[in-house]
Amino acid sequence: MNLKKLLFLSGLCFLFTSKIAAEITLPKILGHNMVLQQKKKVAIWGTASPKEKIMVSFAGQIKRTNADNSGNWMVKLNPLKASFELREMTIKGKNTIVLKNILVGEVWLCSGQSNMEYAMRKYSNYETKTKGYHPPQDDLSKANNTNIRIFLDRRKYMNPDPEHLGWDAAMGRPLVDFSAVGYYFAKDLYEKLHVPIGMISAAIPGSRIEPWIQSSKLDFEPKLKNGKKLDNLSKDDGNSGQFYETMIKPLIPYTLQGFLWYQGESNCFLNENIRYAYKLKTLIKSRRDDWKDNELPFYFVQIAPYNYSASKDRPLTTETLPEFWEAQGLNLKLKNTAMATITDLNDTITELHPGYKWEVGRRLSLIAANKTYNQKEVVYSGPVFQKMKIVNNTIEITFSNTGSGLSSRDSKPLNCFSIAGADGKYEPANAVIKDNKIITSSSKINHPYFVRFSWNEASQSNFINKEGLPAVPFRSDNPWKKLF
Structure with missing residues (x-):
């Protein structure tokens, strides 16, 4: 090729790239x-x-x-x-x-692993479910509200789009692949607020929490309040930052109202507890830092009962999951956080992906209504352990979030309570409601010191408030409460 022709082509290339720039x-x-x-x-x-x-x-x-x-x-x-x-x-x-x-309305970003990713296409058979609230219709085929908009964040397709297509009305084909939890959150919130709702879903099945956090943010040793340090969180690897870089970073700084998070199963399989608590804390802080707003709400789902102890790969016990629940709940100490408890929303403990995602979305929307939109008449949580008092041979338990009163879901005696003496050996306990408190006792424990509720991976208690929301599992001898 002669020099003149080469210069001509180079000039065309320059003009072309200049136009692109x-x-x-x-x-x-x-x-x-x-x-x-x-x-x-x-x-x-x-x-x-x-x-x-x-x-x-x-x-x-x-x-x-x-x-x-x-x-x-x-x-x-x-x-x-x-x-x-x-x-x-x-x-x-x-x-x-x-x-x-x-x-113009309200915008939320929902993220996590498979239970958040769980798509609407899997809900055409919702009528076969046997528990609690059911949608009045099959939304997959009948949804027609063009004021609910959805954006599905796909990690390999977040590059700029010259057609500017990405958002859709929550109906038809776009809804098929969208998060069921995210959609039902939006649907219920729309009915409460009567403004347009925009939902962004960024979730990957099987993902641990680490890929959702910028790698550098995990490079530290958490220090407990007693001065003890944990190992550096980055030691756990887990492909830290992988999905942050491809799915979260491209969204920053799109203006949001808040975040929804439904993840934990993959980290629970690793027998994590206090380490997960610090990772979740890091995630919450980093999201707020990214969006330059320390007040942004962060609402998360307490993962469902499941038989983790049946794992053949790791020595997990029936208390591995309750300890993980406890770790999740430690982050309720952070401002503008709340947790949706779903211990009642699976049909068997062999379901890692339990049904009733419409109810998970609804419970998250109850939280948002009360805490973000100041609808204080909305009860958003089941009973939460507040304090205990030893009275003779009983333990008297006081709860917050009692709603219009404590109750039994099936009108049968309350289950899943246990108490222990100073030796820490627990026995099943009788539990009765009195003056909006729970009184627990056991004929085998004359001098009780500690109480636990639903402290087992298979626990599906009948203890609720009258609004039908389940009580949050707890143990009064929580070793991390004063250290986190």
Whole structure:
């Protein structure tokens, strides 16, 4: 090839690449049909040519900025009011992008492993389930609310999309593959708030917690309150940061109301307890740091009963799961956190993926209604252990979150309580409701010191509040409570 021709082709290549560099590019999360968060400044960002002038217009607002030396730019819209009006956003630089059918309402990011990923396509047989609340219809085939929008975060498909397609109305084919927990959370929340709801689902079956946390954030030794240090958390590996980099980072800083988290089974199989508590704490803090908002709600699901002790790979016991529940619950000490208990939502303890995901979503929405949206009349939790008092040969237990009163789900005597003397040897206990407290006793324990409730992986107690929400498993001799 002669020099003249080579120079000509090089020039064409330069012009072509210059044109590409001049194009405004948006992250995949910004697209047609999206929902923008109400009552907060809304981040809109992307890339362009270095120093390129950018203009963003939406709902009567016009924001201008220049891309930096690396071509990155961001503007923030002033807080918006919730709106069902289908509006357009125009983003203009050397090229112009028009995003259509945009709503304003509430936006939540749900993440975790398979029980969060568990798709709506698996719920066409919900009528075969035998427990509790059931949806009034098969939402997979009958959902028609265009004001609930969904974005399915697929780890291999989060690169910028020139068509700006990613958000969909929660119906038809897009709903088939979407998180059932995420959808039913949105559906119930919509009925409570009557504003558009946007749900982002980022979940991977079988994933441990570590891949969802930026690797560097796990590189520390947790220090207990008694001064003892645990081994460095990064020692556990678990492909730390893998899904953070491919699925969470591309979403930052899309403006959100909060986070939902349903994960833990994979770490429970590893017999983790206090280490998981610190990993979850790290996840919560890192999410808030990423979004630069230390107040963002973080609501999570306490994993369901399952026979972990049947594992042939590891020496797990029937108390491995209760200790994991305890570790999850330690993070309730952090502000703006809450936990949905689902000990009653599986038909057998051989179901690692129990049904009733509509009820899991509903319980998370009860939490959001009460704690995020200030609907204080909404009871969002079952009874939670508060304190115990030894009275003669009984233990009197006081609970928070009693709702309109303590109750038995099946009107039978309360089950799954046990008490122990100073020797720590537990015996099954009788438990009765008196003055909205529980009085426990056992003919085998004359001088009780400790009490436990549902301290077994197979435990599915009938102890609830009158709103039907199950009591949270506990042990009064929690060794970590004062150390975490």
